[in-house]
Amino acid sequence: MQVPLLDLKAQYATIRQEIEGPVLELIASQKFILGKVVEDFEADAARYCAVPHALGVSSGTDALLLALMALDIRPGDEVITSSYSFFATAGCIHRVGARPIFVDIDPATYNLEPAGVRSAITARTRALIPVHLFGQCASMQHLLEISEARGIPIVEDAAQAIGAEYCGRRAGGMGRIGCFSFFPSKNLGAFGDAGMVTTNDPALADRMKILRAHGAQPKYYHRVVGGNFRLDALQALVLHIKLRHLDDWTSGRQRVAGRYGELFRRSGLVGCGHVRLPEAREGRHIFNQFILRVQRRDALKSHLTAQGIGTEIYYPVPLHLQECFRYLGYAEGAFPESEAAARETLAIPTYAELTVEQQEHVVDAIRKFYASGSPTP
Numbered sequence: 001m002q003v004p005l006l007d008l009k010a011q012y013a014t015i016r017q018e019i020e021g022p023v024l025e026l027i028a029s030q031k032f033i034l035g036k037v038v039e040d041f042e043a044d045a046a047r048y049c050a051v052p053h054a055l056g057v058s059s060g061t062d063a064l065l066l067a068l069m070a071l072d073i074r075p076g077d078e079v080i081t082s083s084y085s086f087f088a089t090a091g092c093i094h095r096v097g098a099r100p101i102f103v104d105i106d107p108a109t110y111n112l113e114p115a116g117v118r119s120a121i122t123a124r125t126r127a128l129i130p131v132h133l134f135g136q137c138a139s140m141q142h143l144l145e146i147s148e149a150r151g152i153p154i155v156e157d158a159a160q161a162i163g164a165e166y167c168g169r170r171a172g173g174m175g176r177i178g179c180f181s182f183f184p185s186k187n188l189g190a191f192g193d194a195g196m197v198t199t200n201d202p203a204l205a206d207r208m209k210i211l212r213a214h215g216a217q218p219k220y221y222h223r224v225v226g227g228n229f230r231l232d233a234l235q236a237l238v239l240h241i242k243l244r245h246l247d248d249w250t251s252g253r254q255r256v257a258g259r260y261g262e263l264f265r266r267s268g269l270v271g272c273g274h275v276r277l278p279e280a281r282e283g284r285h286i287f288n289q290f291i292l293r294v295q296r297r298d299a300l301k302s303h304l305t306a307q308g309i310g311t312e313i314y315y316p317v318p319l320h321l322q323e324c325f326r327y328l329g330y331a332e333g334a335f336p337e338s339e340a341a342a343r344e345t346l347a348i349p350t351y352a353e354l355t356v357e358q359q360e361h362v363v364d365a366i367r368k369f370y371a372s373g374s375p376t377p
Ligand SMILES: Cc1ncc(COP(=O)(O)O)c(C=O)c1O
Pocket: 059, 060, 061, 062, 085, 086, 088, 089, 131, 157, 159, 160, 180, 181, 182, 183, 193, 194, 195
């Protein structure tokens, strides 16, 4: 039995008929850049995220870059973020000329540890970027308190967390700006690269709209320098149709997560410490990934690959140890929880279409690996 990490073809089969007609109509219209199709998607996406303003952009990476540009983050500034995230979170801080300041994670949730944030703040701190990793919100209450007390804006990296909630509030609506990715593997995935920024602040929304198209206002007149961060109409159309299914797909992922919990507990793998399950804390976890913490991770990954089971390591190198950030001067051991997570975590298949039989196969393959007692490398 094959169990891919993600099966987008299975998802597409369920919506193909809804999508093909409108896509062909859009092609016939030859109107590909921004316009009504993008605006219609933005209106519904804003409603979904419970914010007044949402702007479609070219990717999650560009959403972060645009957010930092809109907040006027520049050389000499410091931006605090997690040392355990996808590269783009820190890459964008560097790209605007600011200095990424890393903080370790809470090992139970993989999200930014608020106490570490407090002690990392200096007179040069200009923004905080918590990441809602794997689909679960960071400890926003503490971070919002810090943000308010110190007057430092929060940019939520909600790339993996559309529809996630913390104390009843949706990801992307708690900080000054929310940044989303619609990379195909996300709960809401485009047919290519796409992203979105959200905000409650109308002035910031206007500024981001101008920066999204090279800073032009009106067209061909530039008071500020922006970029080409526009969302394609084709992607907006696909995303708009898929948005109607998002809650069902997310419920499916939550069901899969619950079932994994039962299967792992029944397998005996959890009690003996071979496997630790993800911990859902406050709020709505959308399970963009289902992350195990395991013993002998790399050997287990090879074993599962041989059994036709897809897995992935998110992420093998924490941000503070990336070669390109050597100039920041962080040494190994600086952030032990991020480093442990990079050594021990493994993402296993998670998507709404995953069958009970496939999940049983995954858990059984993991059980057999530990039962065989293959030697510690
Ligand atoms: C946490 C996080 N931030 C930012 C991004 C960047 O998004 P994109 O790939 O759409 O540029 C991603 C995408 O994987 C992500 O997971």
